[in-house]
Amino acid sequence: MSRFARFFPALLAWPVFAQAEVPKVVTDIAPVQYLVAGVMHGVGTPKLLIRPGTSPHDYAMRPSEARALQEADLVVWIGPELTPSLEESIGTLAGSAVQITLLDVTDTRRLPFRDGIIFDHDSEEEHSEHGDDEHEAHDDHETHDAGDAHDHDHDGLDPHAWLDPVNAQVWVHAIAAQLSEMDPGNAAIYDGNAATLSADLEALTKETRARLELMRDRRFVVFHDAYQYFETRFGLHLTGALLHSDGAPPSAGRLRALHEELEHEQVHCIFTEPQFDPKIVAAISENGEIPVVELDPIGVGLDGGSGLYQRLIARMGEQFATCLEPKG
Template identity: 25%
Template sequence: MRIVLALLLSILLAAPAGATDRIRVVTTLPDLADWVREIGGDRVEVRSLLTGLETPHTYEPRVSDVKAVAGSRVLVMVGLGLEEWVKGLVQNARNSELILVEAARGVPTIQGDDHDGGAGNPHVWLDPARAETMCRNIARALERADPFAGDYYEVRFQAYRDRLRQTAERIRARVAGLPDRRFLAYHPAWPYFAEGLGFELVGTVVEQPGRQPSARALARLIDRIRSEGIRVLVTEPQLPSKLPELLHQETGIRVVTLSPLLGASPAQTYLELLERNAQTLIEALAEEPP
């Protein structure tokens, strides 16, 4: 009888949470929210503060964001100085039970970005290998918030980790067949994407949102594009600018738009976003020079 009761108790404790007692999670980015859904399954209720159309560096929280954080158990952010506005948001929410998760903790970074505050370029989520570490951090936070879930989060994390690896492997195989894997980026959001998937990022147009290059720097960039035969420039929907079109007119460089965030892309999941971004860039690089 004791064995049967113990077994029933373990099943009840590990059973999926009901709609009314799911762990409430809020994330800064929609990509993080997708990971929480993948790992948390039906034990979590998650929303993203950003829709994906905004710039994470300069986002200004709303009253509804304060309310969302006040009513949540977990807040997941990237960290590395990307979301400096989170500090004030958390203070205003006054939620003493909140578990704050910096998903990028322990992730190796690339230095040299003017707006990284010395912590390294913060766009780490665009590399599937680094995303794996971030997802592991999320799983550990959910285990802390929901200690009676057994190995529920670990099992789902491992399954998603396998899908991350498989997606990255497929993309790298396609990229490896390109005769020229180089591209220029408008904004320095893409070094991890390039490193993780086999592309070669050769430079950026602007080092910080809102800071335009000088006329001299722009002239040097135009000369470099011509002399080195750089054929593709990546821009982002979150940072509209006339500069990419100007560079196209001056050099003939192809301009493609990739989104670092869900919400500004037709992609519905992070894995689909990786696939779409990679395929768009692969197709542009595979085109014959004009």
């Protein structure tokens, strides 16, 4: 056998070996996948467990998703507050994988569940102050709050934290750090991608704040209490929600209370979501007199491509602005 014949099989094997060094990453929801994909750009592609259009609150795993977890080196997920059924599956199927639980990442802004059918105006304004242009000056306060959150039971946390783009900035650096530790050969790529993403997200936050500046006194109702992080960051004022943050169906009493609120308050818009039945919104929309606009917190309507997380937040900001801005 010639020297070349002996060398050729080894040459073919080399790219396979190099490819195997890239961590196999699994994410829970599409917005998290978008962020991880941005950090891994040029190196690898993370897998997604929960398809857009499926509610994370009642997710049921398929065999192909179980296999992805079994093969994972790294699992990046929001946490059991969003997908309680996933906690046991990760422990059982991906017990040897590294986990990044994003709600536990240091400096993440965490907010408690909101109680009550109609949210208090004064407390909502108090939250809104954190979304003002001085949000950078509140960094120390936010870090303090994040640390406090570790001392409390996670059951009290609103899990929709990906709708705050400043949280996303924090997370991309944490994801890059973990990937760099697992795959030091590509650390420069991960770090560079995270820096680019972070700069994009900072610019996006400023643009969205400017777009929504004049909407802070406009009142609205949402289908699902999933937007507290977005509202708080950008100073918006919620009147009420049809569903609680955990997605529990509304009772007849809750629907009656919201209908009465709409009769007494100047509500400018009702926001629904693609995965929920719009007939419930129609039941309280004052015979169609109040505009109804669909929001998409998961990314159901995004058609692929780069910058998907940025597009998700930018589109949400535009949807809020379009529905809330004064007509005529």
